[in-house]
Amino acid sequence: MEHEILTSQDEIEGIEREWEILRKCCDASIYASHAWALEWLDKFGSHTQPNVVVLKENGRTCAIAPFIITEQKTAGIKIKKLSMIGNGTGTTELYDLSILWCGEAEKIADALAEIIDQLDWNVIQIHDIREDDVSTLLYEKISSLWDTDEIVKIPCPYVELDSISDALDNASSRTRRMIRKTLQSLEEDSRIRYRRVDIPEEVKEAAEFYALHHISRWEDKGGSIFSNEDIASFLKDITTYAANEGYGEVFEVWIDGTLASQMICFEDGDVMRAYRVGMQPRFSQLSPGNLVSYYAMSEALKSGFTRFDFGAGSEEYKYRLGSKDRFLMRIQSKRGSMKTMSKLSSLPGVKYVLNKSGVKENALKAIND
Known part of the structure; x- marks a missing residue:
């Protein structure tokens, strides 16, 4: 060769x-x-x-x-x-x-x-x-x-969408009950609004807001990676590029007129990939991260995607929403x-x-x- x-x-x-x-x-x-x-x-x-x-x-x-x-x-x-x-x-x-x-x-x-x-x-x-x-x-x-070193396997949780009719079908019974109860209460009082952002200029603004909110949220907890201008610029530019190419979007949940949570996603063949998720702590009792995840998964299901990929990492909420693992590799040598x-x-x-x-x-x- x-x-x-x-x-x-x-x-x-x-x-x-x-x-x-x-x-x-x-x-x-x-x-x-x-x-x-x-x-x-x-x-x-x-x-x-x-x-x-x-x-x-x-x-x-x-x-x-x-x-x-x-x-x-x-x-x-x-x-x-x-x-x-x-x-x-x-x-x-x-x-x-x-x-x-x-x-x-x-x-x-x-x-x-x-x-x-x-x-x-x-x-x-x-x-x-x-x-x-x-x-x-x-x-x-x-x-x-x-x-x-011995090979390290990194969990990359995902939900199979092609075998379910509702995005919560594989979720734990407790998570399913909590999300449905929360949504019912918010919708009855007209307190919740959903927004799927896919217009490039609006995606850019949503990504900028995500970075600014992340900086604010983590200011007193060791700092945010988005305080680095290059990292913030990468997020903004790559999401805007993806939106221009027709595969980048941001899912948002608004509660009481305020943006409560966001999930930046990328369409990749028959897979919807969650790239970043963020939420406002003031709404933490309503679990807005779960709400925006359910919204994004539901939209992916309706659009015909067969898998929802939550990304690398074993955060508990991914499994409560019905994820199972596939694994990535970590190779280290010297x-x-x-x-x-x-x-x-x-x-x-x-x-x-x-x-x-x-x-x-x-x-x-x-x-x-």
Whole structure:
């Protein structure tokens, strides 16, 4: 197999056709799309270096691995982290990412392992990647070559819509009763209003409001990620882009004339994906997060979607609404100086010194940020 490594955004822009053909071939999510990769790089590319691997066989592109390498230095230790576009720089972490491929999984995984060996890294952190033939085989090859952690599986709850007639059919009986009782009371008193926002300019405004509200809500609780202008801008721009392309929308529940909760969603084939959900604490007794989830699920059901994806994470409300799990993979490995440090830190005397100095703590923090 031949390969090339793309290290600039201009080069990556030029492979949209091949990227999207492969994404459709392996049924990868919208978060692994060419448009989302470019938008992410536009906002966060200054913090990292693209190393997008393009594999070809007999002149035909058979795989694209959208890798990045992020370099950090802490306590005199240089960390070069190999991860994926969309995840790994401690900014906006996307999920359900993929190596895009179409062909013989074993040959593709073998070729990628050889190329990864040649790249300049000492830590691998490939997080929230879809489990498929290539990612599973690549993990096995990485494990055989370097000091690799046991695979971590990340729950990604979803509700099957094609087997139900009401969005609450699979919800717990208590959640079903509470939501229906709350809605009945609010609707009888004309206190509730629903809004499905899909006009691009209004979607942009809704996303901006979501970010501002998130900042306000988390100001006294450690701060909001949306205080970072790039993260807030990414949310606004990607939702506006998706709305312009006809697959981005925001579901809203208004109570007593006030916006009580929002859910930003993206249509992805026959899947409706919940990307962000937020609510006003003043309405917490009415569980507005549950209300907007039910509203979004009901609209997805009516529109013919077969699955409602709640995104990565095992928050309890997802399961109360009837979700079951599928799993994403987390691959973590190390070599060179990081492998040496890991071994040293397990020795009693060195472990004491490292813990006392804070070097190990700072290094681990840098790796995980």
